[in-house]
Amino acid sequence: MTDKSVETTLAVEFGMSRRQSLFIRAWWLVKSKPLGALGGFILIFAILVAIFAPVISPYDPEISDRTSRLTPPDTKHWFGTDHIARDVMSRVIYGSRVSLLVGFIAVVTSSVLGTALGVASAYFGKTLDLLLQRVVDSMQALPGLVLALTLMAAMGPSLTAVIIAITAVRVPGTVRTVRSVALSVKASQYAEAARAVGADDWRVMFRHITPNCMAPVIVVGSAVLGGAIVTEASLSFLGLGVPPNIPTWGNMLGQAQERYIAAGPWTSVFPGLALTFTAFGINLLGDALRDILDPRLRGSR
Numbered sequence: 001m002t003d004k005s006v007e008t009t010l011a012v013e014f015g016m017s018r019r020q021s022l023f024i025r026a027w028w029l030v031k032s033k034p035l036g037a038l039g040g041f042i043l044i045f046a047i048l049v050a051i052f053a054p055v056i057s058p059y060d061p062e063i064s065d066r067t068s069r070l071t072p073p074d075t076k077h078w079f080g081t082d083h084i085a086r087d088v089m090s091r092v093i094y095g096s097r098v099s100l101l102v103g104f105i106a107v108v109t110s111s112v113l114g115t116a117l118g119v120a121s122a123y124f125g126k127t128l129d130l131l132l133q134r135v136v137d138s139m140q141a142l143p144g145l146v147l148a149l150t151l152m153a154a155m156g157p158s159l160t161a162v163i164i165a166i167t168a169v170r171v172p173g174t175v176r177t178v179r180s181v182a183l184s185v186k187a188s189q190y191a192e193a194a195r196a197v198g199a200d201d202w203r204v205m206f207r208h209i210t211p212n213c214m215a216p217v218i219v220v221g222s223a224v225l226g227g228a229i230v231t232e233a234s235l236s237f238l239g240l241g242v243p244p245n246i247p248t249w250g251n252m253l254g255q256a257q258e259r260y261i262a263a264g265p266w267t268s269v270f271p272g273l274a275l276t277f278t279a280f281g282i283n284l285l286g287d288a289l290r291d292i293l294d295p296r297l298r299g300s301r
Contacts, residue, residue: 036288042281050096059087061094061247070264080266082255088267091247092274098248099229099278102159106166106228107221113167114174115210115217121175122182123205133179136172144169144227145234152240159242166231170224177220181213188212222286226279233275249275 030037049056058078059065064085065077073080079089121132139147148165155161185191186209194204235241236250237257244251249271256268 033288033291035284036291039281039284039286039288042277043285046096046100046278046281049093050100053093053097057090057093059090061086061090062245070260070267072264073266079270080264082252082264082267083260088252088270091252092249092270094247095249095252095271096274096278098159098242098246099232099250099275102162102166102232103225103228105163106170107225109163109167110170110174110224111217111221114171114220115178115213117171118175118178119182119205119210119213122179123186123201123209129179132175136175139168139172140176145231148231148235149238149240152235157240157243159246162232162235162241165235166228169231170228174217174220174224177216178213181216182209185209185212219286219290222282222289226282226286229275229282230279 065081065087066085068077068081069085070083071077071081071085077087077089079087079092082088082091117132121129142150148169151165151168152161155164191204191208194208199207232241233248233250233253236248237254239254241250242248244255252271253268253275256264256271261268
């Protein structure tokens with residue numbers, strides 16, 4: 001009997017509530033995948049910082065303290081101030097909002113579109129599969145950042161344009177992954193049984209094939225989230241992301257490297273650390289989810 005089944009049996013035997021049972025499962029996850037749990041805590045912390053930014057931010061990110069231009073970290077400004085005397089800590093806190101918002105929307109959009117197109121390509125095959133896969137090949141032939149830069153140059157800098165560009169970059173990988181899984185599920189006995197009893201194509205696709213493709217979609221989504229945040233920061237760093245007046249980690253890095261990185265290195269260190277730790281935590285969580293959800297890597301517990 002596995003550790004998880006033992007814990008579930010104990011919860012039932014001793015009459016534990018559902019909340020207590022969830023706590024046991026969470027504790028099992030911490031013990032079995034400590035790095036994944038650490039990544040989850042980092043992501044939760046970043047989300048809480050973004051949600052409660054107006055509460056925990058010591059200053060308005062757009063207000064300048066003209067007496068403290070390029071001031072190093074001190075008790076008044078913990079992360080120092082930038083070239084126009086704005087508090088760096090406040091801007092880092094508010095910058096998490098844009099980065100996480102863009103990342104999560106891009107993940108959801110690319111996962112939904114990629115899953116739908118991947119399942120349809122695998123199920124219907126023939127001409128549809130040929131056309132979709134050639135489009136995917138064409139998009140994957142270009143480096144992701146180059147494709148995103150091309151789309152941003154065409155649409156102009158805005159939050160919506162950034163989301164569209166990152167979604168377009170991430171959809172092809174999801175389509176290719178889901179298609180490979182859906183091809184094996186399509187040939188399974190339960191899918192053939194559903195067709196044998198008269199289920200139409202849409203019912204087989206959405207009730208039998210799509211649910212069995214969700215594990216790799218979740219794993220790919222976790223990887224896409226970290227990549228989307230880094231891509232948004234890269235676009236903002238190059239001046240083609242969100243407008244410069246909106247605080248983001250990429251904007252802060254771009255403004256610092258232009259002329260102030262030598263006079264005020266803290267203006268680039270702290271947003272860089274925030275970006276690094278957030279992407280690092282997401283990758284740790286994604287690796288743990290892959291180990292848990294992939295039967296070939298799950299092993300014995």
